[in-house]
Amino acid sequence: MNTAAESAGAAATLNEQMQALGRTAAAARGALAQSSGAVRNAALAAAAHALRAQRAQILAANAQDMADAQARNLSSAMLDRLRLDDKRVESMARGIEDIIALPDPLGSVAAEWTRPNGLHIQRVRVPLGVIGIIYESRPNVTADAGALCLKSGNPVILRGGSESRQSSAAIHACLLEGLRAAGLPSGAIQLVPTADRAAVGMMLAGLNRCIDVIVPRGGRSLVERVQAEARVPVIGHLEGLCHVYVDRDADPEMARDIVVNAKLRRTGICGAAETLLVDRGCPGALLPFLLDALAEGGCELRGDEAVQRADQRVKPATEQDWSTEYLDAIISVRIVDGVEGAIEHIARYGSAHTDSIVTNNAATAERFLRELDSAILLHNASTQFADGGEFGMGAEIGISTDRFHARGPVGVEQLTSYKYVVRGSGQVRPG
Amino acid sequence: MNTAAESAGAAATLNEQMQALGRTAAAARGALAQSSGAVRNAALAAAAHALRAQRAQILAANAQDMADAQARNLSSAMLDRLRLDDKRVESMARGIEDIIALPDPLGSVAAEWTRPNGLHIQRVRVPLGVIGIIYESRPNVTADAGALCLKSGNPVILRGGSESRQSSAAIHACLLEGLRAAGLPSGAIQLVPTADRAAVGMMLAGLNRCIDVIVPRGGRSLVERVQAEARVPVIGHLEGLCHVYVDRDADPEMARDIVVNAKLRRTGICGAAETLLVDRGCPGALLPFLLDALAEGGCELRGDEAVQRADQRVKPATEQDWSTEYLDAIISVRIVDGVEGAIEHIARYGSAHTDSIVTNNAATAERFLRELDSAILLHNASTQFADGGEFGMGAEIGISTDRFHARGPVGVEQLTSYKYVVRGSGQVRPG
Numbered sequence: 001m002n003t004a005a006e007s008a009g010a011a012a013t014l015n016e017q018m019q020a021l022g023r024t025a026a027a028a029r030g031a032l033a034q035s036s037g038a039v040r041n042a043a044l045a046a047a048a049h050a051l052r053a054q055r056a057q058i059l060a061a062n063a064q065d066m067a068d069a070q071a072r073n074l075s076s077a078m079l080d081r082l083r084l085d086d087k088r089v090e091s092m093a094r095g096i097e098d099i100i101a102l103p104d105p106l107g108s109v110a111a112e113w114t115r116p117n118g119l120h121i122q123r124v125r126v127p128l129g130v131i132g133i134i135y136e137s138r139p140n141v142t143a144d145a146g147a148l149c150l151k152s153g154n155p156v157i158l159r160g161g162s163e164s165r166q167s168s169a170a171i172h173a174c175l176l177e178g179l180r181a182a183g184l185p186s187g188a189i190q191l192v193p194t195a196d197r198a199a200v201g202m203m204l205a206g207l208n209r210c211i212d213v214i215v216p217r218g219g220r221s222l223v224e225r226v227q228a229e230a231r232v233p234v235i236g237h238l239e240g241l242c243h244v245y246v247d248r249d250a251d252p253e254m255a256r257d258i259v260v261n262a263k264l265r266r267t268g269i270c271g272a273a274e275t276l277l278v279d280r281g282c283p284g285a286l287l288p289f290l291l292d293a294l295a296e297g298g299c300e301l302r303g304d305e306a307v308q309r310a311d312q313r314v315k316p317a318t319e320q321d322w323s324t325e326y327l328d329a330i331i332s333v334r335i336v337d338g339v340e341g342a343i344e345h346i347a348r349y350g351s352a353h354t355d356s357i358v359t360n361n362a363a364t365a366e367r368f369l370r371e372l373d374s375a376i377l378l379h380n381a382s383t384q385f386a387d388g389g390e391f392g393m394g395a396e397i398g399i400s401t402d403r404f405h406a407r408g409p410v411g412v413e414q415l416t417s418y419k420y421v422v423r424g425s426g427q428v429r430p431g
Numbered sequence: 432m433n434t435a436a437e438s439a440g441a442a443a444t445l446n447e448q449m450q451a452l453g454r455t456a457a458a459a460r461g462a463l464a465q466s467s468g469a470v471r472n473a474a475l476a477a478a479a480h481a482l483r484a485q486r487a488q489i490l491a492a493n494a495q496d497m498a499d500a501q502a503r504n505l506s507s508a509m510l511d512r513l514r515l516d517d518k519r520v521e522s523m524a525r526g527i528e529d530i531i532a533l534p535d536p537l538g539s540v541a542a543e544w545t546r547p548n549g550l551h552i553q554r555v556r557v558p559l560g561v562i563g564i565i566y567e568s569r570p571n572v573t574a575d576a577g578a579l580c581l582k583s584g585n586p587v588i589l590r591g592g593s594e595s596r597q598s599s600a601a602i603h604a605c606l607l608e609g610l611r612a613a614g615l616p617s618g619a620i621q622l623v624p625t626a627d628r629a630a631v632g633m634m635l636a637g638l639n640r641c642i643d644v645i646v647p648r649g650g651r652s653l654v655e656r657v658q659a660e661a662r663v664p665v666i667g668h669l670e671g672l673c674h675v676y677v678d679r680d681a682d683p684e685m686a687r688d689i690v691v692n693a694k695l696r697r698t699g700i701c702g703a704a705e706t707l708l709v710d711r712g713c714p715g716a717l718l719p720f721l722l723d724a725l726a727e728g729g730c731e732l733r734g735d736e737a738v739q740r741a742d743q744r745v746k747p748a749t750e751q752d753w754s755t756e757y758l759d760a761i762i763s764v765r766i767v768d769g770v771e772g773a774i775e776h777i778a779r780y781g782s783a784h785t786d787s788i789v790t791n792n793a794a795t796a797e798r799f800l801r802e803l804d805s806a807i808l809l810h811n812a813s814t815q816f817a818d819g820g821e822f823g824m825g826a827e828i829g830i831s832t833d834r835f836h837a838r839g840p841v842g843v844e845q846l847t848s849y850k851y852v853v854r855g856s857g858q859v860r861p862g
Binding site: 033034055098115121126129166212213233251254257258260262348369370371373374375378379380381382384387391392403407408421422423424425427428 | 466485538544560561643644664685688689692696796800802804806807808809810811812813815816821822834836839849850853855856857858862
């Protein structure tokens, strides 16, 4: 057992270690900001190549992590998130290649205009700064997030879960090879080398102003902690309490297809629908039709009294159910009074993430799209489209429900800031 | 003297008062977000009308503030910032009319595209949320900031300096008239009704998550406190340590005009140049020419040894001078080795606000514009153009040197967030 002095000494050492990480990352900013898109792509290509070439080493490291995890009795869901195989390694490499294919966000002109006095103004994209990624379990985040940050010219400090430490280290080694091959500083992608939990708190404090933004990737308790403690901006979301509202003017088969896909395509993602709202004015057969499709798909049904009467498989829903993100094959179902009732329910119980309306009434749809303020609003499409890839961004580092800086899927373009470049011919400001 | 119980009671009362302000502001979000541009403009027009109609009352309130300030021996600079007259009241009303003339930022489509699967995606602008403005001395901020927030659909909580309390209240009354005339809730523009300093701390804590962003308008110590304590995002800047670099390929007369304007047009604004960098490779006569123009304009000169040799009016500059924002008719002058030396100096000593290069060498200019990362970079133009009005934004709530959300002048468009509106025809996500 450590003495107080030993503990203090260890803490000081960790602090120095983490501060050094911060300084190294900040020192890499200039080289990345000035690098050409071709050089960054070359680094990414070499990293993807290394992932494939070192597949055996990566899987061996993962096997050690898996053995440790099994010995510690981690749940099967956690083991599944932790596990790597040939397919997942290949998927990491291909994900990096998708990012290579994206246009270079840096130096691109977001807007330009000329003033009456002749000044020509451009808003030009630049990197955001040093990004801290704090994630759990899934080792592929090391590759995905590392590649997104590099593409957008941002040095990154990666802090993965301790259970995936050896896998992440093996993947990180491939990313370092990529940097080396392209002549970029190794400080551009750093992995926090210690499992000490205090390291996370130090990142959240900003590493003495070296970290510009934190991105948490993981479960609710991680995101809550980050949002509560971070002294730097955070990109992310706490809940994906998504709704599908089926209106009286909905096409029944479209409604069924969308509802089933929104709930059951993948139940564990933030864009999975958690509550189905059905218009009281729908034809009588529609509700049982939807409930049956969900039940046949393996979904547990919970609903208000009217919904319970429509299908005997429906369990009673409590007030709590309207506020619950199940992340499972469970859905809460409620009858509402038209689009107005749907808007009221979603504004009250939703998390402003992603909400969808199914209707063939254009005016009703426009009202829903206009009056709600979720990050993503869909008309006649599944909530499962809440994804950077589906949006055409190529990849995302996460989805934000904040209102500041980025909202919705956060891709390479959202990982940039901008500067104004003003070209004149000698203008001075009058008065 | 208050007992502990009395103090605790007073604190509880202030807390309740401030929390109520927060809730009222948050409650106004929906009405503002759904209001049309015409209604918001009608409110602004009625407010401008009220300012003119109630000029006498405003000036009377200001006279009381001035009398109190003089009795407390405030400096003449502070008295000048506090003072209102016919011209300044008219200027407030005209400032509001400039804001009316701006296009409505809400509901505008920032980007749109169609996916291969037919989904049509739009990024649509929405209000940012509740904005807290914390400002000192200048009562016109009540009108300017109130109008900018209203135009962009954001409820605002205004907390001005205690010395301008009566003036701000009289101006606020006019803004309330505007809201009433247009049928908008009075909670859209609230003035903190107490001089208790603890109110500021409560705003910085976010008023129980009711405030979405804080904008400090004032001196360094205010901005420092806000940036250090705020638990919500802050839009603003700490320093405007701006540079003009005169390159060997500069036109001498253009250089003189720009340098004199950048330093002396108005010395107290953030875009005023604080350091002049002169290329060692400039023709020998240029440095004395520039120094003489500055000295003749009433500017105190401080410089390194080479600069001291060029003009006997130059006092020695210390290391501290390169990091000093004088906000006065004082400039520090240094000889640097070409654009590379200028970039090095600015990167080291600057505040990433606004920096300018004077040269007729296009390649040199491009290098300066590319390698520096200030919020605003100018080629052959004065740093005094660092202003939302000069940028064509119509008005600004401040200038940001942050990298997150907004950088450079922050106008109505930067006071918005966005949501994605996705229109489909029944698409479900595969796999």
